[in-house]
Amino acid sequence: MAVDTPSQSVAKAAGDSVARGRSRGTGKPRGAAKRSLSTHWYAWAMVAPVIVVIAVIIGYPLIRGIYLSLTDANERNVARSIGVNEIPATYEFVGLDNYTEALTGSQFLATLGWTLVWTVSCVALTFALGLALANILNRKIAGRSAYRLMLILPWAVPGFVSVFAWRFLYNQDNGLLNKILAGGGIDAVPWLNDPTWAKFSVILVNVWLGVPFMMVALLGGLQSIPSEMYEAAEMDGANAWQRFRHITMPGLRSVSTTVILLSTIWTFNMFPVIFLLTRGGPGEATQILVTQAYKFSFEVSPRDFAQSSTWGVLILVLLMLFAAVYRRVLRKQGEVW
Amino acid sequence: MRRGIAATALVAALGVTLAACGSDSGSDGGGAKGSGELSGTVTWWDTSTVGSEDKVFKKVAEDFKKKHPKVTVKYVNVPFGEAQNKFKNAAQSGSGAPDVIRSEVAWTPEFADLGYLAPLDGTPALKNADDFLDQASASTQYKGKTYGVPQVIDSMGIFYNKKIFQDAGVEVPKTIGELKTVAAKIKEKTGKTGLYLRGDDAYWFLSFLYGEGGNLVDAEKKTVTVDNAAGVKGFKVVKDLVDSGAAKTDATDGWNNMQTAFKDGKVAMMINGPWAVADTYAGKEFKDKANLGIAPVPAGSAGQGAPQGGHNLAVYAGSKNLDASYAFAEYMTSVETQATVAKELSLLPTRESVYIKPDVATNEMIGFFKPVVEKAVERPWIPETGSLFAPLVTEYTKVLTGQTSPDAGAKATGDAYRKLLKDWK
Numbered sequence: 001m002a003v004d005t006p007s008q009s010v011a012k013a014a015g016d017s018v019a020r021g022r023s024r025g026t027g028k029p030r031g032a033a034k035r036s037l038s039t040h041w042y043a044w045a046m047v048a049p050v051i052v053v054i055a056v057i058i059g060y061p062l063i064r065g066i067y068l069s070l071t072d073a074n075e076r077n078v079a080r081s082i083g084v085n086e087i088p089a090t091y092e093f094v095g096l097d098n099y100t101e102a103l104t105g106s107q108f109l110a111t112l113g114w115t116l117v118w119t120v121s122c123v124a125l126t127f128a129l130g131l132a133l134a135n136i137l138n139r140k141i142a143g144r145s146a147y148r149l150m151l152i153l154p155w156a157v158p159g160f161v162s163v164f165a166w167r168f169l170y171n172q173d174n175g176l177l178n179k180i181l182a183g184g185g186i187d188a189v190p191w192l193n194d195p196t197w198a199k200f201s202v203i204l205v206n207v208w209l210g211v212p213f214m215m216v217a218l219l220g221g222l223q224s225i226p227s228e229m230y231e232a233a234e235m236d237g238a239n240a241w242q243r244f245r246h247i248t249m250p251g252l253r254s255v256s257t258t259v260i261l262l263s264t265i266w267t268f269n270m271f272p273v274i275f276l277l278t279r280g281g282p283g284e285a286t287q288i289l290v291t292q293a294y295k296f297s298f299e300v301s302p303r304d305f306a307q308s309s310t311w312g313v314l315i316l317v318l319l320m321l322f323a324a325v326y327r328r329v330l331r332k333q334g335e336v337w
Numbered sequence: 338m339r340r341g342i343a344a345t346a347l348v349a350a351l352g353v354t355l356a357a358c359g360s361d362s363g364s365d366g367g368g369a370k371g372s373g374e375l376s377g378t379v380t381w382w383d384t385s386t387v388g389s390e391d392k393v394f395k396k397v398a399e400d401f402k403k404k405h406p407k408v409t410v411k412y413v414n415v416p417f418g419e420a421q422n423k424f425k426n427a428a429q430s431g432s433g434a435p436d437v438i439r440s441e442v443a444w445t446p447e448f449a450d451l452g453y454l455a456p457l458d459g460t461p462a463l464k465n466a467d468d469f470l471d472q473a474s475a476s477t478q479y480k481g482k483t484y485g486v487p488q489v490i491d492s493m494g495i496f497y498n499k500k501i502f503q504d505a506g507v508e509v510p511k512t513i514g515e516l517k518t519v520a521a522k523i524k525e526k527t528g529k530t531g532l533y534l535r536g537d538d539a540y541w542f543l544s545f546l547y548g549e550g551g552n553l554v555d556a557e558k559k560t561v562t563v564d565n566a567a568g569v570k571g572f573k574v575v576k577d578l579v580d581s582g583a584a585k586t587d588a589t590d591g592w593n594n595m596q597t598a599f600k601d602g603k604v605a606m607m608i609n610g611p612w613a614v615a616d617t618y619a620g621k622e623f624k625d626k627a628n629l630g631i632a633p634v635p636a637g638s639a640g641q642g643a644p645q646g647g648h649n650l651a652v653y654a655g656s657k658n659l660d661a662s663y664a665f666a667e668y669m670t671s672v673e674t675q676a677t678v679a680k681e682l683s684l685l686p687t688r689e690s691v692y693i694k695p696d697v698a699t700n701e702m703i704g705f706f707k708p709v710v711e712k713a714v715e716r717p718w719i720p721e722t723g724s725l726f727a728p729l730v731t732e733y734t735k736v737l738t739g740q741t742s743p744d745a746g747a748k749a750t751g752d753a754y755r756k757l758l759k760d761w762k
Binding site for chain 2: 075076078080081082083084085087167171172173174192193194195198278279281282283284285298299300301302303
């Protein structure tokens with residue numbers, strides 16, 4: 001929109017009533033573009049660095065990734081020059097073969113299935129816990145700021161530090177969790193060694209890491225709900241649940257839709273928790289799409305750049321689809337996002 | 338910028354110096370140049386066990402300066418599990434790669450195939466190459482050229498806690514069947530677990546696979562063999578050891594858990610190699626070194642099958658100080674250095690002439706492992722050798738954690754290999 005306006009005004013100014021904009025130009029647009037440039041050169045100059053930076057750091061890798069996903073590039077056939085060895089690229093264009101392979105094979109779909117379970121359970125649990133904690137902390141209770149501080153803590157610690165700490169806690173023989181359980185006479189739990197327990201364990205850590213963000217965001221939302229509404233509802237005889245259901249939830253809607261969207265995308269792509277805790281193991285039990293894409297690119301040998309890019313593009317498409325659908329649903333409910 | 342110019346000038350100067358003395362370095366086999374001729378920095382990625390082996394290697398490597406005062410050795414310890422990928426990342430991108438890497442035997446042909454390594458034939462690195470043991474040299478060859486200098490050679494055996502064995506009144510098991518009865522008796526008498534078996538590293542699986550007559554591939558016939566009857570049996574044997582309680586395992590942190598459990602006397606046996614000796618001696622159970630016993634791996638239905646492993650020193654093709662790197666590789670694999678390392682760490686030398694040195698000849702661990710290495714099963718030294726472990730470890734862990742059956746695990750590994758090795762059966 002913002003781009004259309006100047007070019008139209010320029011076209012008008014030039015008295016050219018037929019060729020509005022560039023698409024219908026008959027030789028004139030060039031001149032129009034030139035005039036636009038001379039009139040608004042400073043605006044273009046301001047925008048240029050951003051465009052260049054975006055093109056270089058987002059556009060180029062994206063296009064390169066899409067291109068690689070259409071080839072059979074791997075570690076053996078890409079170009080490289082090491083000292084005296086100059087090895088030219090020998091990979092070939094294979095069209096959509098990688099996509100067919102990914103979508104018809106069992107690996108991608110199985111990984112996607114677990115990725116969805118992981119995302120939905122993490123987001124649901126963090127949201128529920130965050131909401132509960134935010135409600136508790138929104139009341140006037142003794143030592144409220146101390147509680148808030150403590151609950152923020154997981155967020156303040158660098159992710160990899162907490163994940164490594166959890167890894168120590170989870171250790172089957174020497175970990176603190178099993179020592180505590182042993183004190184209660186309970187057998188050692190194979191936290192990271194049994195596929196089902198490992199899935200449970202990674203979700204637990206991610207929830208622990210994700211709750212502070214939810215809590216803070218929702219607390220902010222809660223504080224923006226005017227207390228008069230609660231007072232009025234109380235006068236009308238609404239009980240606590242009714243107040244929560246009819247004032248708190250609608251009041252939080254704009255905040256919660258945003259945090260759920262963000263949290264879904266983050267969790268879907270939550271690399272460090274899975275990678276550092278289990279490396280996708282045992283076997284492939286906790287492998288999500290991004291860690292598997294990483295594995296193709298950096299852990300298997302020869303490293304499969306083509307397949308890794310294919311998975312990367314598929315992840316992007318899935319998330320874009322999700323965002324589009326989510327947005328449409330919200331719009332139907334009258335939310336602006 | 339300024340540093341860049343200085344570095345370029347240095348390289349140029351080095352080039353001139355080398356050109357000047359090129360002829361005599363060829364005639365005397367190199368390495369014996371007068372000190373002061375070589376200069377620059379040699380970065381070495383060591384992959385030895387942190388806390389025990391690394392200290393010795395760091396000291397030895399830095400002593401290189403005594404011979405060549407103008408060369409700075411930059412010692413970097415890269416954890417063994419990460420080194421292969423880390424080196425490939427750095428080598429491919431052309432930045433951050435070391436000049437010399439301690440390359441596991443299976444990595445050497447792979448790195449060479451990818452063009453990351455400098456051929457060493459005719460360079461000072463291969464001084465007195467005839468002295469190297471044949472098995473140790475085998476992995477350094479790729480397409481008729483030599484890409485590594487053998488640094489250490491190894492195999493695996495059973496490490497056992499003599500005290501626990503005495504308490505339980507058992508003998509060292511010679512077969513898998515005996516291993517199970519011994520483990521049961523140890524559990525009954527002392528409450529301890531018999532064997533620790535790493536579930537997160539397929540190298541610990543090899544002696545069971547070989548023991549049943551299985552193998553990963555047959556390079557001569559170009560056939561994948563991991564999923565034949567013998568291969569499946571190998572998977573079944575380890576699964577049974579874990580299920581029957583004879584062995585305990587982990588899918589994560591296997592190395593640390595194994596060493597801790599064994600050093601603290603919580604398990605009676607582990608399968609391990611010479612690289613674990615120094616670390617094991619540091620444990621409280623082995624303050625008295627005599628408490629550590631060592632025996633051949635238990636035999637499967639087809640016999641004993643310990644894998645042969647070891648490490649080479651390989652030179653990065655993109656090294657800016659190739660000549661200093663060759664000299665460093667030569668120094669680290671020389672008779673004197675190997676003798677020091679053997680004495681301090683009980684690691685097996687790769688040179689025949691080191692074994693007759695008094696300190697080495699009387700070392701109990703080396704005395705045990707030398708004949709084991711001679712009989713050990715070698716992997717095929719094809720470029721894909723370094724790629725065979727990733728699919729195997731995934732399926733091996735899946736089998737041990739009950740996610741897949743031994744048959745299905747073997748088959749999935751075989752299918753992955755056939756995808757990797759084009760045109761193989």
